[in-house]
Amino acid sequence: MGKLTWFPLPCGLVVIVVNFFAVRDVNGRLPTAPVEANEHVAPQAIDAFIPFAQGRIALLGAFFIVATLLFGLVEFGLSRRPAGLAFGTGLLNVAYAAAMPVIYVLNPVTGYDEQFPDPAGGYATMPFDMGPLSPPWYLPLLGWILATAAIAQLLAVYGVVLRDAVLLPPWSAWLLLLPLAFLLAFAAANLVSDRIARATAPAGSFWEADYALELMFEVCAFAVVPAAALALHGILLRRRGLRPRSLLIVGVFTGVYLLTLLLVAWGNLLMYMDEQSGFSEHLPGWREEVTTGILGVAALVQLTTLPLLARLGTTQMTGAEPGG
Numbered sequence: 258m259g260k261l262t263w264f265p266l267p268c269g270l271v272v273i274v275v276n277f278f279a280v281r282d283v284n285g286r287l288p289t290a291p292v293e294a295n296e297h298v299a300p301q302a303i304d305a306f307i308p309f310a311q312g313r314i315a316l317l318g319a320f321f322i323v324a325t326l327l328f329g330l331v332e333f334g335l336s337r338r339p340a341g342l343a344f345g346t347g348l349l350n351v352a353y354a355a356a357m358p359v360i361y362v363l364n365p366v367t368g369y370d371e372q373f374p375d376p377a378g379g380y381a382t383m384p385f386d387m388g389p390l391s392p393p394w395y396l397p398l399l400g401w402i403l404a405t406a407a408i409a410q411l412l413a414v415y416g417v418v419l420r421d422a423v424l425l426p427p428w429s430a431w432l433l434l435l436p437l438a439f440l441l442a443f444a445a446a447n448l449v450s451d452r453i454a455r456a457t458a459p460a461g462s463f464w465e466a467d468y469a470l471e472l473m474f475e476v477c478a479f480a481v482v483p484a485a486a487l488a489l490h491g492i493l494l495r496r497r498g499l500r501p502r503s504l505l506i507v508g509v510f511t512g513v514y515l516l517t518l519l520l521v522a523w524g525n526l527l528m529y530m531d532e533q534s535g536f537s538e539h540l541p542g543w544r545e546e547v548t549t550g551i552l553g554v555a556a557l558v559q560l561t562t563l564p565l566l567a568r569l570g571t572t573q574m575t576g577a578e579p580g581g
Contacts, residue, residue: 264413265353266329268406272360273314275402279366279395280310283387290390295381299466302384306369313365320360324353328413333336337446344563345412347508353410355516357403362397432562433491433507436484436514437554443521443548444477447528450544456470458539466536469528479518483510507566511559522552 287303317515331345362368367387372380451470455463525548529537 343504351512483514
């Protein structure tokens with residue numbers, strides 16, 4: 258696994274080189290490109306393209322450097338604790354793989370979608386459609402490189418699952434049940450606040466509020482999947498302990514769980530923002546603070562759980578059955 262852990266660095270270099278040639282190609286054709294709208298800001302858009310592209314490429318380079326350092330830290334700094342190595346590798350792989358489509362969308366060519374000061378006041382949108390200006394080889398090649406980077410990093414965990422078995426104390430299984438408990442508490446808080454509002458609001462049609470609550474439970478259903486997987490591994494841990502392969506999965510599902518918590522938190526803040534029936538005025542004042550607090554505590558507890566489990570883990574020779 259050692260050499261593959263450092264794969265983000267050469268991958269980042271390739272991404273930067275590909276973006277450099279694509280930006281140079283587009284910059285040469287931008288002055289003669291057809292203007293789709295706001296012709297009066299076209300000169301500003303042309304002049305601002307290179308500084309924008311340079312900043313975006315520098316940001317991508319910084320991402321791959323940070324990824325390299327983090328994977329190296331997990332490999333060498335936690336290599337004495339197989340539990341920490343497995344947890345950390347799984348968690349970082351999720352974050353790294355999730356960043357690949359973001360990099361694809363926010364590339365410095367088709368991702369150039371700025372607004373420019375309008376002489377008449379306000380701001381004018383991009384006058385060029387950057388999609389047709391992109392070289393035909395650019396997006397397919399970039400997508401292939403990023404997909405290869407994600408797959409190669411997943412292959413890097415192969416060395417982790419071959420390490421010694423890891424034993425954890427049975428009581429630590431309860432830590433993996435907490436994600437599901439926090440989600441249930443979050444859903445219950447929203448449901449209680451909804452019932453309070455319905456009991457105090459005058460009779461009427463609250464279809465927007467009904468839709469908001471239904472959408473929230475649908476978003477929570479996605480977060481339940483990784484939370485339930487963590488709970489299942491907690492049960493397995495309590496019964497017979499976990500091998501590094503299972504610990505790796507715990508790290509992966511923790512990453513997915515944290516990503517879904519972000520989606521739930523975003524939906525929670527916007528839940529009743531456009532509600533026009535007056536229903537939201539009867540919601541208890543504590544709803545937003547309590548529900549947001551539950552999600553924040555859930556994320557902090559989960560981020561604390563993995564280092565704690567890694568510290569508690571003890572090794573057993575490969576081939577022996579884990580106990581506990």
